[in-house]
Amino acid sequence: AQSVTQPDIHITVSEGASLELRCNYSYGATPYLFWYVQSPGQGLQLLLKYFSGDTLVQGIKGFEAEFKRSQSSFNLRKPSVHWSDAAEYFCAAFQTGANNLFFGTGTRLTVIP
Amino acid sequence: GAVVSQHPSWVICKSGTSVKIECRSLDFQATTMFWYRQFPKQSLMLMATSNEGSKATYEQGVEKDKFLINHASLTLSTLTVTSAHPEDSSFYICSATYEGQGTGYTFGSGTRLTVV
Secondary structure, X not given: OOEEEOOOOEEEEEOOOOEEEOOEEEOOOOOEEEEEEEOOOOOEEEEEEXXXXXXXXXXXXXXXXXXXXXXXXEEEEXXXXXXXXXXXXXXXXXXXXXXXXXXXXXXXXXXEO | OOOEEEEXXXXXXXXXXXXXXXXXXXXXXXXXXXXXEEOOOOOEEEEEEEEOOOOOEEOOOOOOOOEEEEEEEOOEEEEEEOOOOHHHOEEXXXXXXXXXXXXXEEEOOOEEEEXX
8 A cells, every 4th residue: 555654753853963854655656755844833835855866855944855766765854953943744745646645644853952 | 936825724613613714826726726634743634635616526534515625716725614513623734736746736824723
């Protein structure tokens, strides 16, 4: 069955530290992949997306993600986290022929001073 | 860039009443709009997909008579929660596509519905 898995429910990092949020997908073929961020009580903002080509994708707010076909992963990274990055992060996938995004369960990021 | 406006941001209503939530694409024509529901600390669950001028397609387990969706124009879709009950309290988010399926999704800011 098609699925998107975010293994980490909650991650805490210190401000200035590096960050990696994990995302794994299970699809018959490589889907389109997305990372969204959601602040409390807010909608979703697109950070970055991968369709094809360069497997290292640059996004907004200093985020990047690397697509690894061999690992069926699309992990989100940031070299230095800011307090304002505290939010909920969702990985999502879309496959041609389907009609909507399928979301992972999300990872809540807490940033400590 | 593409902007989706969702209104209201929050609403409190009495049990048994109906509530309408609007989702507008402000600077593009959205041929397809999606409605999601999000429970606290959980992911987004797709409720239905609406295409302009046609009936919405509901996901399994979503009551179409309770959650009425109308997509009358390329810039507006509405979700009406009919005869709301406390268990309908949730965060509802719409999204719209603008580059064709799978290449661009813009989300509204969400609506917090509380039924008392």
